[in-house]
Structure formats: C-alpha cells, structure tokens
Amino acid sequence: MQWNAEAGKIMARVRKVRPLVHHITNVVVANVTANVTLAVGASPVMAHAPEEAAEMARAAKAVVLNIGTLTLGQMEAMMAAGREANRAGVPVILDPVGMGATSFRSRSVERLLSDIKVAVVRGNAAEIAVLGGYSARVAGVDAASEPEGMPGIVRETSRRLGTVVAATGAIDYVSDGTLVLEVHNGHPLLTRITGTGCMATAVIAAMRAVEEDGLPAATAALACFGYAGEIAAAGARGPGSFQVRLLDVLHALQPEELAQGARIAAG
Amino acid sequence: MQWNAEAGKIMARVRKVRPLVHHITNVVVANVTANVTLAVGASPVMAHAPEEAAEMARAAKAVVLNIGTLTLGQMEAMMAAGREANRAGVPVILDPVGMGATSFRSRSVERLLSDIKVAVVRGNAAEIAVLGGYSARVAGVDAASEPEGMPGIVRETSRRLGTVVAATGAIDYVSDGTLVLEVHNGHPLLTRITGTGCMATAVIAAMRAVEEDGLPAATAALACFGYAGEIAAAGARGPGSFQVRLLDVLHALQPEELAQGARIAAG
Amino acid sequence: MQWNAEAGKIMARVRKVRPLVHHITNVVVANVTANVTLAVGASPVMAHAPEEAAEMARAAKAVVLNIGTLTLGQMEAMMAAGREANRAGVPVILDPVGMGATSFRSRSVERLLSDIKVAVVRGNAAEIAVLGGYSARVAGVDAASEPEGMPGIVRETSRRLGTVVAATGAIDYVSDGTLVLEVHNGHPLLTRITGTGCMATAVIAAMRAVEEDGLPAATAALACFGYAGEIAAAGARGPGSFQVRLLDVLHALQPEELAQGARIAAG
Numbered sequence: 101m102q103w104n105a106e107a108g109k110i111m112a113r114v115r116k117v118r119p120l121v122h123h124i125t126n127v128v129v130a131n132v133t134a135n136v137t138l139a140v141g142a143s144p145v146m147a148h149a150p151e152e153a154a155e156m157a158r159a160a161k162a163v164v165l166n167i168g169t170l171t172l173g174q175m176e177a178m179m180a181a182g183r184e185a186n187r188a189g190v191p192v193i194l195d196p197v198g199m200g201a202t203s204f205r206s207r208s209v210e211r212l213l214s215d216i217k218v219a220v221v222r223g224n225a226a227e228i229a230v231l232g233g234y235s236a237r238v239a240g241v242d243a244a245s246e247p248e249g250m251p252g253i254v255r256e257t258s259r260r261l262g263t264v265v266a267a268t269g270a271i272d273y274v275s276d277g278t279l280v281l282e283v284h285n286g287h288p289l290l291t292r293i294t295g296t297g298c299m300a301t302a303v304i305a306a307m308r309a310v311e312e313d314g315l316p317a318a319t320a321a322l323a324c325f326g327y328a329g330e331i332a333a334a335g336a337r338g339p340g341s342f343q344v345r346l347l348d349v350l351h352a353l354q355p356e357e358l359a360q361g362a363r364i365a366a367g
Numbered sequence: 368m369q370w371n372a373e374a375g376k377i378m379a380r381v382r383k384v385r386p387l388v389h390h391i392t393n394v395v396v397a398n399v400t401a402n403v404t405l406a407v408g409a410s411p412v413m414a415h416a417p418e419e420a421a422e423m424a425r426a427a428k429a430v431v432l433n434i435g436t437l438t439l440g441q442m443e444a445m446m447a448a449g450r451e452a453n454r455a456g457v458p459v460i461l462d463p464v465g466m467g468a469t470s471f472r473s474r475s476v477e478r479l480l481s482d483i484k485v486a487v488v489r490g491n492a493a494e495i496a497v498l499g500g501y502s503a504r505v506a507g508v509d510a511a512s513e514p515e516g517m518p519g520i521v522r523e524t525s526r527r528l529g530t531v532v533a534a535t536g537a538i539d540y541v542s543d544g545t546l547v548l549e550v551h552n553g554h555p556l557l558t559r560i561t562g563t564g565c566m567a568t569a570v571i572a573a574m575r576a577v578e579e580d581g582l583p584a585a586t587a588a589l590a591c592f593g594y595a596g597e598i599a600a601a602g603a604r605g606p607g608s609f610q611v612r613l614l615d616v617l618h619a620l621q622p623e624e625l626a627q628g629a630r631i632a633a634g
Numbered sequence: 635m636q637w638n639a640e641a642g643k644i645m646a647r648v649r650k651v652r653p654l655v656h657h658i659t660n661v662v663v664a665n666v667t668a669n670v671t672l673a674v675g676a677s678p679v680m681a682h683a684p685e686e687a688a689e690m691a692r693a694a695k696a697v698v699l700n701i702g703t704l705t706l707g708q709m710e711a712m713m714a715a716g717r718e719a720n721r722a723g724v725p726v727i728l729d730p731v732g733m734g735a736t737s738f739r740s741r742s743v744e745r746l747l748s749d750i751k752v753a754v755v756r757g758n759a760a761e762i763a764v765l766g767g768y769s770a771r772v773a774g775v776d777a778a779s780e781p782e783g784m785p786g787i788v789r790e791t792s793r794r795l796g797t798v799v800a801a802t803g804a805i806d807y808v809s810d811g812t813l814v815l816e817v818h819n820g821h822p823l824l825t826r827i828t829g830t831g832c833m834a835t836a837v838i839a840a841m842r843a844v845e846e847d848g849l850p851a852a853t854a855a856l857a858c859f860g861y862a863g864e865i866a867a868a869g870a871r872g873p874g875s876f877q878v879r880l881l882d883v884l885h886a887l888q889p890e891e892l893a894q895g896a897r898i899a900a901g
Contacts, residue, residue, distance in 0.1 A: 128664045128680050130395045130436075134561035139606055144561065145465065146395050149438045152471035159468065169664075171683045171707065173438065198679065201693065204686035292885065294668035294678065338882030339673055348605030351559065397662045397703075401828035406873055411828065412732065413662050416705045419738035426735065440705065615872030618826065 103281065103366075107320035108359030110311045115141040115355070119161035119309035121302065124148045124178050126168025126197065129295035132343070133164075133302040139350035140324065142306035153177035154184035162309035163190055165212060166298055167205055168197035175208055182216035191219035191308050195301040199223060200230030213261060220264045220314045221257075222301045225250050228267040232257030246270070251280045251367045264314030268300055272322045273367065276315040280367035283319060285326025287333040289342045299346075300325045323362035328353055330361075370548065370633075374587035375626030377578045382408035382622070386428035386576035388569065391415045391445050393435025393464065396562035399610070400431075400569040406617035407591065409573035420444035421451035429486075429576035430457055432479060433565055434472055435464035442475055449483030458486035458575045462568040466490060467497035480528060487531045487581045488524075489568045492517050495534040499524030513537070518547045518634045531581030535567055539589045540634065543582040547634035550586060552593025554600040556609045566613075567592045590629035595620055597628075637815065637900075641854035642893030644845045649675040649889065653695035653843035655836065658682045658712050660702025660731065663829035666877070667698075667836040673884035674858065676840035687711035688718035696753075696843035697724055699746060700832055701739055702731035709742055716750035725753035725842050729835040733757060734764035747795060754798045754848045755791075756835045759784050762801040766791030780804070785814045785901045798848030802834055806856045807901065810849040814901035817853060819860025821867040823876045833880075834859045857896035862887055864895075 120143045125133055130146055137144035147156040150173065157163045163185045165178045185192050196209045209231065212218070221231065225246040229236035232254075236247045247253060250273050258265040259277040266274045272283035290296045304321040311317040328349045336342035387410045392400055397413055404411035414423040417440065424430045430452045432445045452459050463476045476498065479485070488498065492513040496503035499521075503514045513536050514520060525532040525544040533541045539550035557563045570588040578584040595616045603609035654677045659667055664680055671678035681690040684707065691697045697719045699712045719726050730743045743765065746752070755765065759780040763770035766788075770781045780803050781787060792799040792811040800808045806817035824830045838855040845851040862883045870876035 126680070127394045127661045128668050131398060131561060131665060134395050135606065135610075138559055138561060145468070146393070146436050147465070147469070148436055149471060151439065152437075152469035155469040155471070169680050169682060170686075172685065198681070201679070202681070202686035202689040204683060204689070292672055293881075294665060294672060337879075338885040339669065340878035340881030340885075343669075343881075344607035344611055344878055345604075347560075347607030347610075351605040351607075394661045398665060398828060401662050402873065402877075405826055405828060412735070413660070413703050414732070414736070415703055416738060418706065419704075419736035422736040422738070611874035611878055612871075614827075614874030614877075618872040618874075 103316065103319060103364040104359045104362045106316045107323050107362045108355040110307050110317060110320040111324055111358050112355035113310040114306050117310050118143050119306060120145060120159065121162045121164060121305045121309060122147065122156045122160035123164040124153060124174060124181055125164060125166035125298065128168055129298040132295050133298050135347055136299040136350060137302045137306055139347050140303050140306050142309065148174050148177045150176040150180055153181035157181035157185040157190060158188045160190055162305040163192045164301060164305045165192060166195040166197060166301060167208060168298060170205065170208055178212060179215060182212065186217050192216055193301060193305040193308060194218045194221045195298055196221065196223050196227050196231060199227040218263045219308055220266060220304055220318050221261065222266040222268065222304055224297055225267045225269045228257055228265060229253050232260060255280050264318055266318045266322060268297055268322065274315060274318045274322065279315060281319045282365045282367050283322040283326055284363035284365065285323050285330060287329040289333045289336060289339060290329045292339040293343050319364055323364055324358050327358060327361040370583065370586060370631040371626045371629045373583045374590050374629045375622040377574050377584055377587040378591055378625050379622035380577040381573050384577050385410050386573060387412060387426065388429045388431060388572045388576060389414065389423045389427035390431040391420060391441060391448055392431060392433035395435060396565040399562050400565050402614055403566040403617060404569050404573055406614050407570050407573050409576065415441050415444045417443040417447055420448035424448035424452040424457060425455045427457055429572040430459045431568060431572045432459060433462040433464060433568060434475060435565060437472065437475055445479060446482060449479065453484050459483055460568060460572040460575060461485045461488045462565060463488065463490050463494050463498055466494040485530045486575055487533060487571055487585050488528065489533040489535065489571055491564055492534045492536045495524055495532060496520050499527060522547050531585055533571065533585045533589060535564055535589060541582060541585045541589065546582060548586045549632045549634050550589040550593055551630035551632065552590050552597060554596040556600045556603060556606060557596045559606040560610050586631055590631055591625050594625060594628040637850065637853060637898040638893045638896045640850045641857050641896045642889040644841050644851060644854040645858055645892050646889035647844040648840050651844050652677050653840060654679060654693065655696045655698060655839045655843060656681065656690045656694035657698040658687060658708060658715055659698060659700035659832065662702060663832040666829050667832050669881055670833040670884060671836045671840055673881050674837050674840050676843065682708050682711045684710040684714055687715035691715035691719040691724060692722045694724055696839040697726045698835060698839045699726060700729040700731060700835060701742060702832060704739065704742055712746060713749060716746065720751050726750055727835060727839040727842060728752045728755045729832060730755065730757050730761050730765060733761040752797045753842055754800060754838055754852050755795065756800040756802065756838055758831055759801045759803045762791055762799060763787050766794060789814050798852055800838065800852045800856060802831055802856065808849060808852045808856065813849060815853045816899045816901050817856040817860055818897035818899065819857050819864060821863040823867045823870060823873060824863045826873040827877050853898055857898055858892050861892060861895040
C-alpha cells in the first residue's frame with residue numbers, strides 16, 4: 101500500500117506543478133504523446149532540430165528521447181538535448197523503440213547510453229532484454245515474444261546501465277537494480293493501438309519530472325497509465341473508441357483514485 | 368452584428384470554393400490540422416520538401432507556415448514557398464509556435480518576416496507579445512501567462528509588422544493596426560488538447576483564402592473555431608471525446624449558425 | 635461470389651499470420667495508418683532513416699512506400715528499402731500521393747518505378763491517370779475530378795507498369811493488366827477525413843503480405859476498407875466520430891462478414 105499512496109502523491113504533484121516535458125520523439129506518436137502528457141497534467145513541447153534541442157531541454161523539467169523513427173538529424177538533436185539536460189540536472193527518459201530490430205537502432209541506443217546519463221529507460225520486454233544483453237527476438241515495434249525471467253532481466257539490466265529500467269507487458273516490471281516492482285494494471289486493448297508504450301514513457305517523464313526517485317516515479321506512471329487503460333476499456337467498442345476514452349479517463353483520473361486502483365507488488 | 372454576418376458569409380464562401388490550403392507544418396498537428404481544414408470546408412495539402420514547396424504554394428489559395436517542429440530543411444521549404452506565394456499573390460499565414468522559447472525559433476521567425484510578406488500572423492498572447500518586442504515568458508508551446516494590455520499589444524504588433532495579427536486566448540484579439548476586434552467564443556477544453564492554436568491558424572488560412580481582407584477573415588475563423596469548441600465541449604467527457612466532437616461540429620456547422628453564434632466585439 | 639469468398643479467406647490469413655508491414659510514409663497519416671494496420675490484423679513498423687530502411691524492409695512481409703510528404707532523405711530510404719525488398723522477395727506497395735501535383739513527386743515516382751519492382755500501386759483516379767500518361771488534373775492530394783473511362787485507364791496503366799494497379803474513388807478499380815475488378819463498397823465520409831487513401835494502401839499491404847496474387851489481395855483490401863467505412867458511417871455524427879468508428883469496425887470485422895458484405899464485380 102505504501103507504493104500506492106506514493107503513486108497518488110506523485111500524480112498529485114504533476115497536477116500541481118504542471119512540469120514542462122520536452123519530447124524528441126517519433127512522427128507516429130507525436131500527437132498522441134503530447135495529448136497524453138497534457139491529460140496527465142503536464143505540459144508538452146516537441147522540438148527536434150539540433151539548433152534548438154539543447155535550449156529546449158534546459159528549459160524543461162524532463163526530456164524524452166524516443167527513437168521510434170530515428171534519423172541522423174534527430175540523433176544529433178538527442179545528443180545535444182541529453183548532454184544539456186545532464187548539465188542542467190534535468191532527467192532524461194529513454195524509449196529505445198525497436199531496439200534490436202535494426203543495427204542502426206541498437207548502435208544509436210548504445211551511443212545515447214554511453215554519452216548521456218539516463219534517469220529511466222522504458223521499453224517492452226523484448227527491447228529491454230536486448231538492451232541488457234539477453235537474447236530476444238524484436239520484430240518491428242510490437243511487443244513480440246516476452247522472454248522468461250523478466251524480473252531478473254530488468255534488475256540486471258538496471259544494474260548494468262546504472263539507471264531505473266521499466267519493462268512493460270502484461271505485467272510491468274520496474275527496477276532500480278535492487279528492488280523489482282510489478283505493476284499489474286493494464287488491459288489487452290493497450291496492445292491494439294499504436295504508441296501505447298510511447299505514451300507510457302511520456303507519463304513516466306511527467307512523473308519523474310516531479311519525483312527524483314525513478315523507481316516510485318516510473319511505477320506510479322505505469323500504474324496510472326495501466327489503470328486508465330482498464331477504465332477506458334470498459335465501454336470501449338474497439339481500438340478507436342478506446343483511444344478516445346483513454347485520454348478522457350487520464351484527464352479525469354484523480355490521484356486518490358490512482359492510490360486506490362493501482363496494483364503494485366514487490367517482485 | 369456586421370462582423371457576425373460577415374463571418375457567416377466568409378464561411379459560406381469557403382464551403383463553396385473549397386480552397387486548396389498548402390501547409391508546411393509541424394509533425395504533432397499535421398493530421399489534425401488537415402482534418403480541421405477539411406471539416407471547415409477547404410482542401411488541405413501538406414508538402415515540406417524544398418524541392419516542391421514553391422510549386423505547391425503557387426497552386427494553393429493560401430499557405431500556412433507553422434514552425435512548431437521547425438528544422439533547417441523545413442525553413443528552406445518555408446522560404447521557397449513564402450517567396451513564391453508572394454510572387455503569385457497567394458496569402459501566407461504564419462504561426463510562430465514557441466516564438467521566444469528558443470533563439471532558433473525567434474531568429475527563424477524574424478527571417479521569415481523580413482523576407483516574406485505575411486497576410487496574417489496567429490499566435491497565443493505570449494508569442495504575439497514577444498513578436499511585438501514586448502516582454503513575455505514563453506515556456507514550451509502552451510499559452511503561458513497572458514501579458515496585460517493585449518489589445519494594445521496586438522494593434523502595435525500589427526502596425527510594426529504591417530500585417531494582420533491575431534492573438535488567441537480566453538479572449539482572442541485581431542487587429543489590422545487600426546481596429547482591434549475581440550472574439551469571445553471558445554472553451555477551456557481547447558487548452559487541454561494539443562494543437563488547437565495550430566488548428567485555429569488552419570481555419571484562418573481557409574477563410575483568408577476566400578477573403579482578401581485579413582481582419583474579417585481571421586475574426587470569422589476564430590469565431591468559427593471557438594464556437595465549434597463551445598458546442599463540442601457540451602457533451603464531451605474529456606479531451607479525447609472533445610477532439611472527436613470538435614471535428615464533427617466543425618463539419619456540421621452552418622454559416623448561418625456561425626452568424627448567430629459568433630461573439631465578436633470591437634475592442 | 636468467388637471474389638467475395640477469396641476476400642474473406644485473405645482477410646482470415648492476415649488475422650492468423652499477423653504479417654509485419656514496414657511503412658515509409660508521410661507525417662500526416664503515420665499514426666492512423668499504423669492503427670489501421672493493427673486493426674486489420676497486421677503489425678506495423680515505421681522506419682524512414684536510410685541507415686535502417688533496408689534492414690527493416692528485409693524483416694517485413696510487405697513494404698509501403700507512400701510519398702505524401704516526401705523529402706530527399708526519405709527518397710533515399712525508399713530506394714534502399716525497395717531494392718532490398720526486391721532482393722528478399724518482399725512485396726512493395728506504392729502510394730503515389732499527389733502524383734502530378736508537383737514535378738518533384740512525378741519525377742520521384744518515375745524513379746521509384748524504374749528502379750524497384752512494385753507489386754501494387756494504389757492511388758486516386760487522377761493520380762493513377764497521370765501515372766498512366768493520361769491527362770488529369772491533380773490539385774493537392776484530394777480526389778479531384780475523376781477522368782472518364784477509368785476501367786480502361788487502370789488496365790492500360792497496369793499493363794504499362796507491369797504491376798497491379800488500384801484506383802480508388804466512388805467505385806474502386808483494380809487491374810492486373812488483363813482483368814478489371816470493381817469494388818462498390820465505400821461511403822462519402824471516407825473523403826471527409828484525411829488519409830483514407832493511405833489507409834486503404836496500408837490494408838492492401840497487409841493483404842498482399844499473405845497473398846501472392848495482387849489482384850485478389852488489393853480487391854479484398856479495398857472491399858474490406860470500404861465495407862468498414864459503410865458500417866462506420868452508420869451512426870457517425872461527422873468525420874471525427876467516423877474516424878473513431880472506422881478503427882472500431884475494422885478491428886471487429888470478421889472475414890465471413892467481409893465475404894458477405896463485399897461488393898466486387900468483374901468490370
């Protein structure tokens with residue numbers, strides 16, 4: 101129950117502070133992640149030109165680097181934004197979309213992680229496994245097969261990278277290298293619209309912007325997003341109406357409801 | 368009432384002429400501004416390659432330059448499109464998203480305004496104030512704090528730039544440097560989804576495409592968009608369903624309803 | 635009835651196989667075409683960096699090249715993806731959005747068609763006519779005027795290009811150079827939201843990924859998408875709710891319903 105109460109408190113802080121979250125993200129989800137950022141109570145800004153990425157990152161309370169449709173120009177912007185965020189003490193949240201699907205993505209993620217101190221990494225199970233050096237098949241950007249033993253994989257990957265790691269799936273796992281927390285919120289319809297992983301990352305950024313400790317911040321975010329998914333699914337007639345309801349529900353959700361509805365367990 | 372009747376007439380003309388509006392815009396709102404352009408009765412085309420921007424601009428009845436996720440390549444396309452639009456007598460509508468948030472954006476807007484004759488500039492209050500040389504804080508792309516004395520700021524900025532200026536907010540102000548018109552339509556939910564400012568700019572472009580005088584055209588557009596927002600908000604359960612209803616309402620709205628529902632006042 | 639039954643079978647195969655479809659597409663429709671790909675039962679991945687386009691194409695079961703907001707960088711990625719897809723036997727589906735609207739688009743399409751073996755081309759009537767060397771007016775990306783004699787134009791264009799050609803409109807025409815099939819499914823609301831042509835192309839790619847013969851694959855796709863449009867339109871209050879319902883309906887549609895509802899006729 102401690103984690104639930106904490107989740108509610110972090111969410112309340114987002115609503116009060118309305119932190120500015122700078123996204124360098126992919127073209128598929130730019131609109132929906134901006135709307136999710138707004139719905140959860142934060143303020144989104146998108147800017148991916150190398151000429152302004154650092155300046156925007158410095159002004160923000162969190163920076164999202166999402167490689168979903170990465171280009172070399174965007175990579176340059178991410179490096180500039182990430183370094184400046186590190187200098188300014190702004191947390192960087194990395195979403196390694198499709199990690200392992202192409203060598204370009206894998207190399208780019210490695211380069212980002214070697215040059216930039218990342219506060220939280222969020223990926224699906226296969227992406228996180230590949231990131232941690234485990235074997236997993238990543239085809240496209242869907243949650244493909246989920247490797248066995250995710251709790252251990254997430255903890256080990258967190259240790260190796262020295263950052264909080266969150267792997268989302270039917271059960272989400274979040275670890276700081278010591279503890280592993282499980283989030284049991286969510287709904288299968290979340291896999292039927294594009295970009296829900298990216299949306300979860302956006303919520304993590306909003307929460308991490310107001311909470312220094314990445315473990316409760318990421319856990320609160322995944323519980324919040326998953327719980328909103330559950331409520332949105334009730335009454336949805338399919339992925340279209342689910343997506344609409346997801347924004348409605350995220351916007352209406354109150355911190356005390358999250359503290360009630362979150363299903364967080366120590367792994 | 369004169370402005371209301373005028374608004375209805377301009378909207379009717381958009382529906383009849385179905386003007387082609389060429390957008391060079393940001394990746395966050397590309398889809399929704401295309402849909403808003405369609406819903407209001409015009410025909411959108413998006414094209415941002417420097418290799419074709421001028422040719423597309425020449426074929427259009429209005430050109431939107433929106434710097435929301437500006438890159439150097441897009442800047443080149445905007446310059447080409449803007450110059451060609453000027454040569455061909457096609458009105459250019461500028462949306463200086465995030466003006467003042469980074470020096471890259473500010474410099475780019477200055478360059479666009481110095482090389483291209485712009486018919487209408489639309490921004491939120493802070494962006495317009497910065498554009499006019501007033502002090503205002505622009506953080507991200509949200510409507511931040513609204514400076515005092517907006518009517519005067521809008522009129523003066525219009526005079527300095529020699530273009531019609533529209534500043535949107537709880538009250539919208541539109542000026543041609545002499546008159547200042549206020550539009551009292553709108554709803555707070557318009558601030559809870561991303562890109563509503565950009566959508567308003569798209570509607571201005573559609574109206575300006577069929578009406579030479581930018582003052583009534585921009586005023587009609589903001590009344591139309593704000594009034595649609597009011598109707599859409601009634602019955603919306605949050606930002607998701609609001610956005611869906613906004614397109615439905617814009618599409619169904621009739622010019623005579625706009626003439627009734629517009630709340631335009633001389634400042 | 636043979637074509638109807640075939641359509642149902644192909645759709646059932648998509649649902650079973652869940653083929654990975656690699657899209658290099660425009661920023662306006664990236665989100666909605668990914669969601670349509672998911673709703674029909676396939677798995678989308680978007681990747682447009684020249685550094686990874688070939689590798690992603692090789693891993694996919696179909697590749698979509700959509701020039702809606704083409705840039706030179708994207709063109710490079712399309713060439714790399716297309717050539718690699720050809721080597722690997724992965725079918726390439728081309729959507730020549732705005733073909734004829736600018737010389738950049740026309741030249742780019744010609745270059746793609748001369749270097750890459752394309753399995754299916756899908757455009758609106760005017761785009762296909764221009765592609766086939768007929769005179770037609772293309773303004774923007776809307777379905778403009780539909781030239782006379784489309785069945786013959788589609789068959790001849792198919793012959794000249796040596797690929798299956800699909801022209802969508804009030805009636806869709808699909809030809810392999812010998813047969814011309816007509817699809818009478820659809821609804822006018824499909825012309826009131828942006829990107830429905832691109833969505834139809836995405837469905838063709840999903841179907842062609844599991845069916846070697848492009849004629850029944852493209853026909854099944856257009857019947858499926860058009861029939862979903864009909865169902866979605868019933869009860870929609872405008873383009874916003876129509877778009878939401880379109881995803882819901884596509885996701886819920888069963889292969890046997892398609893076999894019943896498809897209206898396919900030999901031309």
